[in-house]
Amino acid sequence: LRFGDSIYLLPEGHNAIMAFAGGEDSRAWVETLDREVGMPPNLRDCQWRLQPPRQYEESKKLQKTLKSSEWDDGKKLPLPAVPRPGENLDVLAGEIVKQNKLNPLKMDAVRDVLIGLRMKREEQDGNKVEEERQRGTEIRFGSAIILVHESTGNVITVTKQRALENTAKKIEVTPEGNACSILIIKPAFKTYAEGTTITSGDLVTFQSKKTIAASHYSLHMSNLEDLQNDRHKVARALKVDHPYIEGGQEINGVSGDAR
Numbered sequence: 001l002r003f004g005d006s007i008y009l010l011p012e013g014h015n016a017i018m019a020f021a022g023g024e025d026s027r028a029w030v031e032t033l034d035r036e037v038g039m040p041p042n043l044r045d046c047q048w049r050l051q052p053p054r055q056y057e058e059s060k061k062l063q064k065t066l067k068s069s070e071w072d073d074g075k076k077l078p079l080p081a082v083p084r085p086g087e088n089l090d091v092l093a094g095e096i097v098k099q100n101k102l103n104p105l106k107m108d109a110v111r112d113v114l115i116g117l118r119m120k121r122e123e124q125d126g127n128k129v130e131e132e133r134q135r136g137t138e139i140r141f142g143s144a145i146i147l148v149h150e151s152t153g154n155v156i157t158v159t160k161q162r163a164l165e166n167t168a169k170k171i172e173v174t175p176e177g178n179a180c181s182i183l184i185i186k187p188a189f190k191t192y193a194e195g196t197t198i199t200s201g202d203l204v205t206f207q208s209k210k211t212i213a214a215s216h217y218s219l220h221m222s223n224l225e226d227l228q229n230d231r232h233k234v235a236r237a238l239k240v241d242h243p244y245i246e247g248g249q250e251i252n253g254v255s256g257d258a259r
Contacts, residue, residue, distance in 0.1 A: 002138050003134045009048060011030055012203055014030070014221070015034070015037065016033060016221075016249075018030050019046045020151075021238045026154070027173070028171055030249045030250070031234060032248055033244055034246055037244045041240060041244050045238065047150035049147070050139060051146050053144045053145065053209075054130075054146060055123050055127055056123075058120045058122070059178065060178070060179070065109075071112070072100065072102065075100065083114050083117065089118075090111065092114060093111040097110055140194070141196045141198060145185060146183065152173070155175075155177030156173055156183070157172050157173070157180050158180040158210075158217050164224060165252055168252035168254050169217050171219065180212065182210065184207050185205075186205045186206075186207055186218075188202075188203035217253030217254060220252055220254040221250075222251075223249065231247045233248075234248030
């Protein structure tokens with residue numbers, strides 16, 4: 001496997017495939033197929049692209065600024081446009097304060113937001129350059145990656161929220177991702193060592209590089225009877241109603257190396 005490759009993720013021992021089609025809760029699903037079916041009806045929604053890890057430091061700083069500064073006096077204003085190169089941030093901040101009738105004391109907070117937006121854009125541009133630079137680079141066991149949904153460009157992300165399975169973490173497919181989107185590819189069994197080349201058909205696990213509550217979390221298929229027995233719930237989530245799809249499970253995160 002190489003960075004830039006598109007793959008399909010099939011849980012071991014099931015005629016099933018991981019899919020995503022949007023939805024309010026941004027949850028990824030495993031759709032289980034009729035045992036005689038070899039191709040899902042929504043194949044495009046099942047494609048994931050292997051990309052190198054992204055930098056999220058400036059994005060994290062901006063989120064911290066937005067949470068702590070109340071730059072918009074609590075008016076829930078949309079974020080300003082990203083400042084153009086060379087644009088005077090003091091002048092721009094003053095215009096935003098005046099146009100939105102903000103407290104003049106918020107001038108510095110607005111300027112900090114503008115700085116954060118500019119730095120985040122530069123970080124995103126750098127990520128794009130790095131993705132192009134690493135395209136075609138071989139991926140081995142132990143490599144860090146992110147999983148990008150081919151149709152939407154959204155990113156698999158481990159969250160702190162509880163999944164439908166009470167002991168697991170919710171996995172979301174988010175527009176940009178964050179540090180919890182960076183996953184380490186590990187062999188499912190110890191017959192392969194880190195550094196070994198990965199080929200199509202190998203059994204792998206994806207484990208978060210960042211810890212949440214002192215634990216790493218691996219992508220995992222739930223085992224909820226009500227989901228498997230109610231094919232319509234998964235069909236609604238995946239926006240497809242086809243007799244080939246018999247049911248499904250959520251993709252969640254479990255502590256450790258469990259598959």
